[in-house]
Amino acid sequence: MMTKNSDKKREQMIMLCMDDMVPKNHMLRLIDKAIDWTFIYELVEEKYCPDNGRPSMDPVMLIKIPFIQYLYGIKSMRQTI
Template sequence: MISNQQSLNLSAFMDIYDIVVPKDNMLRQINDLVDFSFVQVELQHRYCLDNGRNAVPPIRMFKYLLLKSIFDVSDADVVERSKYDMSFKYFLDMAPEDEVINSSSLTKFRKLRLKDVNLLDILIQKTMKIALEKEIIKSSAIIVDATHTKARFNQLSPKEILMQKSKLLRKSVYKIDEKMKDKFPPKT
């Protein structure tokens, strides 16, 4: 269940953020300048509004994934770091003494709430666009999505490589001379 009401953090320790998270901190600037309510709007239809237990706010869950993306860490690492990194807690709109989520909640959030794989990319792109427009982030790098690249453990066997190369060789030869089809041995 997702609540329609915004929660107000009444912790006595909220002032500590003014001491330990400087005004020029990137996460503080993003949090202060970017209105993340668009996440709530985009994901609201994926939650029940009147049944079940209260869910972790979708904005906070999205911010965990955004931190994961910005700092290139695993689910477990982003949750662990949010236990002690006050800039993370500030960014997540948590009181300093608040407990963090279980890292498995991020997996469940992605699978249940972000079924459309492109939704997370759209939300992150929208956030980064806002951050770039407000000059919080000055990008000089090219970001490449490597989702569909081959990993080391997924390499082809030597036999499969030879079969691919043979196929490419045949195609190249056939482009030059179609009569060679009769002269080549049968395909394996």
């Protein structure tokens, strides 16, 4: 139901920085600093076509997702994302 007060809520906007939401000493930040993930691009370079097909997902992200699932015992891709 529309009321006068609901219009005021629509005008509110919160700006959040994802970096500020994760503690500086979080385990995943420490792992990300310890591992240079760029080697994955070289390993999968020949598997991707540069000029044909849909844009691909970042291969590093495709490696990090199952890594996070393993660390936290998450069985669902949807729950991980």
